[in-house]
Amino acid sequence: SMRAMVDARTVACKTTEPTGRTDKGIIDTQPPRGTRDFFPEDMRLRNWLFGEFAAVSSSFGFEQFDAPVLESEELFVRKAGEEITDQLYNFEDKGQRRVALRPELTPSLARLVLQRGRTLPLPAKWFAIGQCWRYERMTRGRRREHYQWNMDIVGVAGVEAEAELLAAIVLFFERVGLSKDDVGIKVSSRKVLQSVLVQYGIPPESFARVCVIVDKLDKLPREKVEEELRVLGVPPSTIDGVLSALSIRSLEELSRLLGPDSEAVADLSRLFQLAEGYGYKDWLVFDPSVVRGLAYYTGIVFEGFDREGKLRAICGGGRYDRLLGAFGGDNAPMAGFGFGDAVIVELLKEKGKLPAPPHRVDDVVVPLDMALRPAASGIAARLRRAGRSVDLVLENKKMKWAFKHAEKLNASRLVLVGASEWERGKVVVKDLAKFQQEEVPVEDLI
Numbered sequence: 001s002m003r004a005m006v007d008a009r010t011v012a013c014k015t016t017e018p019t020g021r022t023d024k025g026i027i028d029t030q031p032p033r034g035t036r037d038f039f040p041e042d043m044r045l046r047n048w049l050f051g052e053f054a055a056v057s058s059s060f061g062f063e064q065f066d067a068p069v070l071e072s073e074e075l076f077v078r079k080a081g082e083e084i085t086d087q088l089y090n091f092e093d094k095g096q097r098r099v100a101l102r103p104e105l106t107p108s109l110a111r112l113v114l115q116r117g118r119t120l121p122l123p124a125k126w127f128a129i130g131q132c133w134r135y136e137r138m139t140r141g142r143r144r145e146h147y148q149w150n151m152d153i154v155g156v157a158g159v160e161a162e163a164e165l166l167a168a169i170v171l172f173f174e175r176v177g178l179s180k181d182d183v184g185i186k187v188s189s190r191k192v193l194q195s196v197l198v199q200y201g202i203p204p205e206s207f208a209r210v211c212v213i214v215d216k217l218d219k220l221p222r223e224k225v226e227e228e229l230r231v232l233g234v235p236p237s238t239i240d241g242v243l244s245a246l247s248i249r250s251l252e253e254l255s256r257l258l259g260p261d262s263e264a265v266a267d268l269s270r271l272f273q274l275a276e277g278y279g280y281k282d283w284l285v286f287d288p289s290v291v292r293g294l295a296y297y298t299g300i301v302f303e304g305f306d307r308e309g310k311l312r313a314i315c316g317g318g319r320y321d322r323l324l325g326a327f328g329g330d331n332a333p334m335a336g337f338g339f340g341d342a343v344i345v346e347l348l349k350e351k352g353k354l355p356a357p358p359h360r361v362d363d364v365v366v367p368l369d370m371a372l373r374p375a376a377s378g379i380a381a382r383l384r385r386a387g388r389s390v391d392l393v394l395e396n397k398k399m400k401w402a403f404k405h406a407e408k409l410n411a412s413r414l415v416l417v418g419a420s421e422w423e424r425g426k427v428v429v430k431d432l433a434k435f436q437q438e439e440v441p442v443e444d445l446i
């Protein structure tokens, strides 16, 4: 068999095999650095998770889109010092084109919206589940790919869009068995930071880069952050002002700091009011230290977190009203979120809520002698046309083996095609759930 050949080859790897694989022996069977294989059991979990993502998106009336994993590099070149662009998986292709494996889905969404232009009916509510890439020096041994679920709303300027997106995240958590005691969603607005920076006379064009640096506050030591801000020309005194604003923990306090007619206060108050209507207000935590690390956010930002504080952000998103303009198009209001496939699985594992979907089939069909193989194949074909999943035993096996095989496959029925029954137009059907067996006319099999 193949296995024997492979084993022999690894043992006597000095021989030159007909395949020419000389002393290299077997190929490296591991996937490339930082990437994962999905064996069937992994794929069953992944299909379950993506099924939950898609079910939530559909229950919000969103339409699915996708775009190539390979994009023009220019889609992601943003000089704001973001980690996601510092680690771009970019290269020059054989046509001397600068290309990159997408690190996120939002720029592709923006490209598709611009491609449709005014013909795109608004609001557009689109979702995607796609593999995203980063190129990290393997010093950190972190993964270089993950799958991300995105939901985005194009064309709604009010925080009703963000409220709807937060509702989708909450529904997902509820569907997978997580409660507001397990997870929460921190909510803020970049307009908080914007108003503080205006008070300190920081020029607006530094705003995105300051946000990216401030977002690192919970990842880097403070003096590192101060250093990066100083490089931008933001004096240390500003940092104290920024930090005091980020340490506020109530909307009342924020209103006192920014004044009663602050847009940030209005947006956040409205958002919490809508959250009350949806019934997920208790899942939200106002936390102005949430900035998010993507340069293009312009308003409300949010991130899902585990209340035990053991894991990195579960998901994140916000409003980004100026992205289309950055690509040279006319702006349209946009808001959305990204939800990775890694942290949520870690969290569900920790909570003992990770499903282990078993492989199963409806029927196992076995010819009891080789003359009946065509008959058995016909039975399997009928059952499959009727929508049942059928494992047709392809080698000549005895009853005992067939039974064990059917149980391994968690089959509901074992269909035995035997000579004496077949002469009478019947097959033996064993119901493996009810431990019963009966002779069934072929036409009644469905």
Ligand SMILES: CC(=O)Nc1cnc2ccccc2c1
Residues within 6 Å of the ligand: 084, 103, 104, 132, 133, 134, 143, 144, 145, 146, 340, 342, 343
């Ligand atoms: C926990 C994890 O796998 N994170 C992850 C893995 N791969 C990525 C690839 C691109 C962008 C972000 C990424 C984030």
